[in-house]
Amino acid sequence: MLQRIRTAPPRYWLVVVVVLFFAGFPTVISSFQAGQWALALILAIAIMGLNILVGYSGQLSLGHGAFMAFGAYASAILAHRYKMDYLVTIPIAGLLTGMVGFLFGVPALRLSALYLALATFALAVVMPSLIKRPVGLTGGVQGISLPPVVVPQLAKDGFTMLTGSAMTSDQWVYYVTFAYALVLFWLAWNLVRHRAGRAMRAIRDGEVAAAASGINISGYKTLAFGISALYAGIAGSLLGLATGYISPDTFPVSLSIQLLVGAVVGGLASIPGPLLGGIFAYFLPIESNQWVPTQTWIPSQIVATVVKAGPAVTYGVVLILLMIFAPNGIVGLATAGYNRLRRRLRGAADRESGHIPPDPQTV
Amino acid sequence: MQEFLQQIVSGIASGGIFASLALALVLIYNAMGLVNFAQGEMAMLATFIAFTLVDHGVSYWIAFPVTLVVAFAGGILVQRIVIRPVERAPILTLVIVTLGLATLVNGVAGFIFGYVPRSFPSPFSAQTVNLLGAFVSYRDLGVIGVSTVVLLLIYLLLQRTTIGLTMRAAAHHPEASRLLGVHVSWMLALGWGLASAVGAVSGIMVAPILLLEPNMMQTIIIYAFAAAVLGGIESPLGAVVGGLIVGVTVNLAGAYIPFVGGDLQLAVALAIIITVLVIKPNGLFGRPSVRRV
Structure with a gap:
């Protein structure tokens, strides 16, 4: 165990630092700011979904705001009409949206990247007027107001024990979002390093070659769509929790654009990218x-x-x-800088010891 | 029956508007295999230029061609500055760039002209005339007339002039054209300029109907997408036919299908896009695509 900790690559330590930072810092900022960071993390989750689709499987979606809307309304309707606990509805909304995304992925298979972009963009534009139609279900233009967030007693007690102050509902929302972000980023990281992720990247880099290597193209492409929509659905559901009110105007086309900006800024096909992208996309307009x-x-x-x-x-x-x-975003710039630095340092070491250092692992 | 005819005529009028914007999309698609998501926003900006001119007392019939020239130059400028650096990048990159352009142009227009909707003058009166038993407004007839003239001009330019031939050659066989002394990159720029001008026509035509504001073209571009996809995205004739079909279909659906009504017409366009892409991705006039290893 100790051996493993000692030989862990530096980026693992970076992950630990980042996780500790996000776990700890809502206790030192105001409750309002914690609410803002919760929204940034929600965007990051949705962007991670978009990243799996665009960055790893090479299918362009300009309509992820529509999937977020679906997830948010699924949760809101379950909580509002069927009186379910909102926290219980979040994973349900995620799974429902994932299924919808999976189904949407089937016709998407037949489309080239360009047509897919076109169809999803149209979906994003049409979604608000589609939501308005079933008034009985979605509340039409008025939207749905959700019951106020109740902080569970256990979380309250634990928070008071650790920090000595009472937990506000914003802080509770933050920690719920943080927990989801943690799990979903970890899942994404595992996904892209294993069989499915490799298959998706192979399809992205050369569909014909991937098919010739025996990769089930349509299976993995629809899978990517489904997973991606699941992330967006959970993000949408969390957005409902954080804002307490959703309406068709919560999900305009510009939300989809915002997600795309975040994905591109952070860096496509990278795991830390969506986190940076989410923070950027949320705080840029405010700041x-x-x-x-x-x-x-x-x-x-x-x-x-x-x-x-x-x-x-x-x-x-x-x-x-x-x-x-910088088509690879912030992460691309950082990696390039880090590699250049390391090559320099390694070059210096070579001259001293005469050792040829091992190649850095790809992936 | 009479009302039905009227609906069809006004459908054709909006179809002409969709067709112009769809034709702009097709021109750029043919030049570089890209759907320009900023086409509608560029048209909107051009319409604001026309508005400013007319607002300063310039006659409509002078402001119109001046705007087209400005839009043409603007299109060339955009291609030179924004598109050229990523010309050879993957399609994903190009689409994101045009989306960025759309967002940028929208923001700039909002910044300069504000988000208050303005009424845009139309040279045609709103009075109606009895035409074969249907009452048709001069405005609809004017839109149909102007669209027809523009589409005809583009057709003549592409099919009957040397410059049109060169443009088509540069689009289809860039390498061979370059060997024959064609400035391929400038031909692409020309395509962008032309598309921008044609798009501007649709903006100027639609502005009196919709009221001019920065988000005016957001729905029109979806109809234009539907039109271009339906016609087969590489065919100029297809864009025109597709535009007319989409215009009439959407109008009739809005008038006669109670569920669709006025607010779900856009969903009809989405349905057209998805149906065509799933059933016949090459559209009505497109050629089947072949993929090579």
């Missing part, structure tokens, strides 16, 4: 509105411009520039 006006060195005209233009311009510019200059 650009709040942080910029507090900066006195920025000319007031530029401040006014940034505030007035809203996040759309920034999202657009970021998407275009990243695609041109």
